[in-house]
Amino acid sequence: MNDxxxxxxxxxxxxxxxxxxxxxxxxxxxxxxxxxxVGKSNTVINIALSLRNLGKKVIILDADLGLANxxxxxxxxxxxxxxxVLNGKKNILEIIEQNEDGISFISGGSGIRELMFLTQDQIxxxxxxxxxxxxxxxxxxxxxSAGITEAVLSFCKLAHEVVFITTPEPTSITDAYALIKTxxxxxxxDLPLFKLLINKSETANEAQxxxxxxxxxxxxxxxxxxxxxxxxxxxxxIMRAAKLQKPISKCxxxxxxxxxxxxxxxxxxxxxxGKDDVSQKNNFFKQVINMFVKK
Ligand SMILES: Nc1ncnc2c1ncn2[C@@H]1O[C@H](COP(=O)(O)OP(=O)(O)OP(=O)(O)O)[C@@H](O)[C@H]1O
Ligand SMILES: [Mg+2]
Numbered sequence: 420m421n422d423x424x425x426x427x428x429x430x431x432x433x434x435x436x437x438x439x440x441x442x443x444x445x446x447x448x449x450x451x452x453x454x455x456x457v458g459k460s461n462t463v464i465n466i467a468l469s470l471r472n473l474g475k476k477v478i479i480l481d482a483d484l485g486l487a488n489x490x491x492x493x494x495x496x497x498x499x500x501x502x503x504v505l506n507g508k509k510n511i512l513e514i515i516e517q518n519e520d521g522i523s524f525i526s527g528g529s530g531i532r533e534l535m536f537l538t539q540d541q542i543x544x545x546x547x548x549x550x551x552x553x554x555x556x557x558x559x560x561x562x563x564s565a566g567i568t569e570a571v572l573s574f575c576k577l578a579h580e581v582v583f584i585t586t587p588e589p590t591s592i593t594d595a596y597a598l599i600k601t602x603x604x605x606x607x608x609d610l611p612l613f614k615l616l617i618n619k620s621e622t623a624n625e626a627q628x629x630x631x632x633x634x635x636x637x638x639x640x641x642x643x644x645x646x647x648x649x650x651x652x653x654x655x656x657i658m659r660a661a662k663l664q665k666p667i668s669k670c671x672x673x674x675x676x677x678x679x680x681x682x683x684x685x686x687x688x689x690x691x692x693g694k695d696d697v698s699q700k701n702n703f704f705k706q707v708i709n710m711f712v713k714k
Pocket of ligand 1: 454483
């Protein structure tokens with residue numbers, strides 16, 4: 420550990436958030452993809468709504484650089500974003516926005532880009548802020564941009580689970596593989612749990628085949644195990660809901676995609692993080708610090 424990192428850890432240990440960090444903490448799930456437009460943002464808002472309907476506290480962090488998908492899909496113009504926390508003008512709890520269904524989210528704004536160029540004081544401030552979130556939520560869902568960028572890899576690194584979304588299209592599958600390969604190359608064996616969600620699938624069988632192909636290639640060439648998270652069928656109602664700027668689970672709760680989102684939300688609640696995993700990973704705060712001091 421270099422001097423700068425050691426100094427930072429000292430600052431962090433002395434902070435009030437570090438001492439008070441007890442009890443159950445949020446499960447952090449990063450949703451990402453190699454190719455764009457595969458359905459990340461829609462998945463995030465609909466799983467968030469399903470989890471909320473199941474009584475869970477969920478916060479979405481929109482980490483998609485400047486594109487602000489979540490607020491558009493929810494039809495909200497946020498007053499603040501992560502930049503306001505980084506420049507010290509707001510507390511993280513003050514920038515959480517809520518839509519009419521109680522879906523909570525934080526707009527990344529340009530703050531996500533700024534995260535990559537923080538000073539030590541700002542890192543400490545950001546880490547303390549994020550620790551506040553971890554204490555008040557059951558789930559933190561991070562919606563990333565598509566593709567292999569430093570920011571995406573960092574947000575994958577700090578999650579308990581990374582959900583890779585692909586459609587059955589070959590380019591989407593090969594881009595997913597490229598992202599997984601880059602991730603493994605950067606982080607070696609210290610990997611979060613990887614899951615694959617197949618979106619816009621015509622049948623369950625087609626989705627299963629995509630999973631079998633991609634997971635066996637990852638196993639063979641990268642020695643990575645990927646769990647099957649399930650599939651979301653192609654459903655025109657998603658586009659109809661998007662035009663209304665509402666989640667499909669709200670507008671068309673009986674539609675095939677809404678039922679699939681509901682099943683995925685239920686499976687997320689059923690699976691509990693293993694004990695070892697909790698002790699190593701269940702501290703967003705420390706993960707955030709690691710994310711920056713490794714550079
Ligand atoms: N299961 C589905 N069936 C039909 N259309 C879908 C489905 N899922 C998503 N879509 C449509 O695909 C498009 C992309 O969805 P979305 O914005 O959620 O993807 P994304 O991965 O977040 O995109 P980006 O990479 O640009 O952030 C939208 O037009 C959306 O309505
Ligand atoms: Mg998106």
